[in-house]
Amino acid sequence: MTDWWLQTDRLLAKAWTLLARGVTDRLAAARHPVLATVSPEGWADARTVVLRGAVAESALLTVHTDSASDKVAALRANPRCALLVWDAKAQLQIRIRARARITPGDAKTWAELPDGARQVYGGTPPSGTSLSVPENHVPGPDLARFAVLDCQAEEIDLLHLGRDRHRRARYARVDGWHGQWIAP
Numbered sequence: 001m002t003d004w005w006l007q008t009d010r011l012l013a014k015a016w017t018l019l020a021r022g023v024t025d026r027l028a029a030a031r032h033p034v035l036a037t038v039s040p041e042g043w044a045d046a047r048t049v050v051l052r053g054a055v056a057e058s059a060l061l062t063v064h065t066d067s068a069s070d071k072v073a074a075l076r077a078n079p080r081c082a083l084l085v086w087d088a089k090a091q092l093q094i095r096i097r098a099r100a101r102i103t104p105g106d107a108k109t110w111a112e113l114p115d116g117a118r119q120v121y122g123g124t125p126p127s128g129t130s131l132s133v134p135e136n137h138v139p140g141p142d143l144a145r146f147a148v149l150d151c152q153a154e155e156i157d158l159l160h161l162g163r164d165r166h167r168r169a170r171y172a173r174v175d176g177w178h179g180q181w182i183a184p
């Protein structure tokens with residue numbers, strides 16, 4: 001697909017293709033988006049996560065996490081969040097505003113995770129707790145602490161750094177994802 005940056009609909013389709021690649025390809029840029037939340041005190045908090053799902057039709061992005069983590073507390077208080085990807089190969093920045101729904105992870109999804117991945121859910125004490133030495137932390141696994149964040153995209157902002165010019169477009173769920181060019 002060449003010149004996908006020239007039309008807003010093709011630009012958006014490319015972004016979803018890159019996001020979907022992040023789910024299946026460990027080396028893809030979208031494998032590790034930055035997830036930003038608002039803390040209960042009003043701070044912006046950003047951290048790297050692994051993208052576990054990206055479905056264009058429903059505009060849903062999925063992330064796995066520990067239900068005892070600070071991000072889950074933040075999202076319980078304020079489900080508004082943002083996901084950010086910079087794909088250097090495509091020269092595309094993807095910014096997504098979303099609302100996160102927190103659900104307990106199911107046993108089927110849990111069973112499909114590699115052993116190493118399960119260890120990160122359910123550590124004692126929970127993430128963010130002070131430790132006198134790092135060795136005082138005992139990792140999981142604990143299925144009861146495995147949480148799924150389904151992030152429903154509400155707005156998408158795409159910036160392509162083209163050789164000839166920068167192009168930026170904004171899309172909103174309320175407008176049926178109709179694209180609008182905006183100044184970069």
Ligand SMILES: Cc1cc2nc3c(=O)[nH]c(=O)nc-3n(C[C@H](O)[C@H](O)[C@H](O)COP(=O)(O)O)c2cc1C
Pocket residue numbers: 032045047048049050051063064065066069070071072127128
């Ligand atoms: C490459 C990488 C991938 C990560 N993936 C996840 C993830 O999928 N889910 C998650 O909860 N934390 C993940 N983390 C850890 C988070 O960045 C963060 O340190 C941790 O979740 C605690 O964040 P919080 O205190 O804001 O909740 C990852 C960190 C790195 C460096």
